[in-house]
Amino acid sequence: MTTDHHGHRAERTLYGFWLSPYVSLVAHLLKEAELGFSYARVSPFTGDTMGDQHRTRNPLGKVPSLVEADGLIISESQAICRYLARRYPAAQRFYPCDDPLRCAEVDQLNDFLTFSISGPFFNWFVVGAYYPQAFRLKTEQESRIFSILSMVMIKGAVGRLVGGSRMAPFLLGAEPSLPDFHLFHILELGKTFSGMFEMPTINLLTGDAVLQKFYDSMSERPSTREILAEQVAERPLTEREIFEEFGKAHEALLKQGRVGLRAMFGHEV
Numbered sequence: 001m002t003t004d005h006h007g008h009r010a011e012r013t014l015y016g017f018w019l020s021p022y023v024s025l026v027a028h029l030l031k032e033a034e035l036g037f038s039y040a041r042v043s044p045f046t047g048d049t050m051g052d053q054h055r056t057r058n059p060l061g062k063v064p065s066l067v068e069a070d071g072l073i074i075s076e077s078q079a080i081c082r083y084l085a086r087r088y089p090a091a092q093r094f095y096p097c098d099d100p101l102r103c104a105e106v107d108q109l110n111d112f113l114t115f116s117i118s119g120p121f122f123n124w125f126v127v128g129a130y131y132p133q134a135f136r137l138k139t140e141q142e143s144r145i146f147s148i149l150s151m152v153m154i155k156g157a158v159g160r161l162v163g164g165s166r167m168a169p170f171l172l173g174a175e176p177s178l179p180d181f182h183l184f185h186i187l188e189l190g191k192t193f194s195g196m197f198e199m200p201t202i203n204l205l206t207g208d209a210v211l212q213k214f215y216d217s218m219s220e221r222p223s224t225r226e227i228l229a230e231q232v233a234e235r236p237l238t239e240r241e242i243f244e245e246f247g248k249a250h251e252a253l254l255k256q257g258r259v260g261l262r263a264m265f266g267h268e269v
């Protein structure tokens with residue numbers, strides 16, 4: 001049984017770190033559905049996600065993982081959110097799995113977001129800035145080309161999403177649902193990391209009034225404010241881990257990776 005930071009017995013524990021958009025997405029649904037949880041930090045930057053302890057929660061070595069009081073363990077943010085809605089009626093307001101028609105509407109947005117925006121966005125940021133800076137890779141030219149192509153693809157997909165949704169101010173109208181939380185955390189990642197990695201183009205809010213209105217409406221929600229405050233509080237630790245510890249924790253992986261990159265790019269990396 002886990003305990004919260006006041007030492008009380010906690011019902012469930014969310015493992016991960018606040019700056020992860022996927023961890024924050026799950027936290028968002030938990031908070032909106034008023035499902036209490038405690039938080040335990042597991043960081044990929046120090047190698048903890050690949051450690052034995054976390055691999056018992058998720059053999060794939062990713063966060064978030066959610067552990068329930070009855071021992072159930074589940075990973076993958078979308079799977080966790082769907083599970084919560086199926087088990088707890090309070091979460092169905094945001095993922096209406098009891099209503100096939102409304103749920104289909106939510107699912108199609110979630111799937112588009114995951115496949116065409118969130119995954120490619122993550123790769124854009126990892127290949128374009130995060131790995132090159134954290135590992136000090138000499139791949140400026142290659143990373144720049146990847147970044148430009150990613151930007152074109154992702155901005156196009158975001159344009160389709162916004163153009164094809166109600167945006168009043170949320171994707172499906174006046175009330176938010178799961179894809180709104182997902183979109184918000186992609187936008188927030190772009191906003192935060194564009195500054196941290198000096199990569200202005202990944203801030204998708206720049207110059208987009210409709211997305212900005214969506215972002216502002218999401219930001220007014222108490223759940224969002226709480227999550228953003230946690231992110232701000234944890235940011236110095238996360239920055240230190242990314243820029244000072246990440247390379248050291250992944251030296252073995254890096255050694256192999258450099259050989260491959262050198263062979264592909266034809267120069268030292």
Ligand SMILES: N[C@@H](CCC(=O)N[C@@H](CS)C(=O)NCC(=O)O)C(=O)O
Pocket residue numbers: 019020021022044049061062063064075076077078
């Ligand atoms: N599809 C997963 C993505 C989770 C993910 O990529 N999490 C990152 C942190 S933002 C992670 O655990 N990275 C560690 C690694 O890839 O080794 C989800 O939605 O939960």
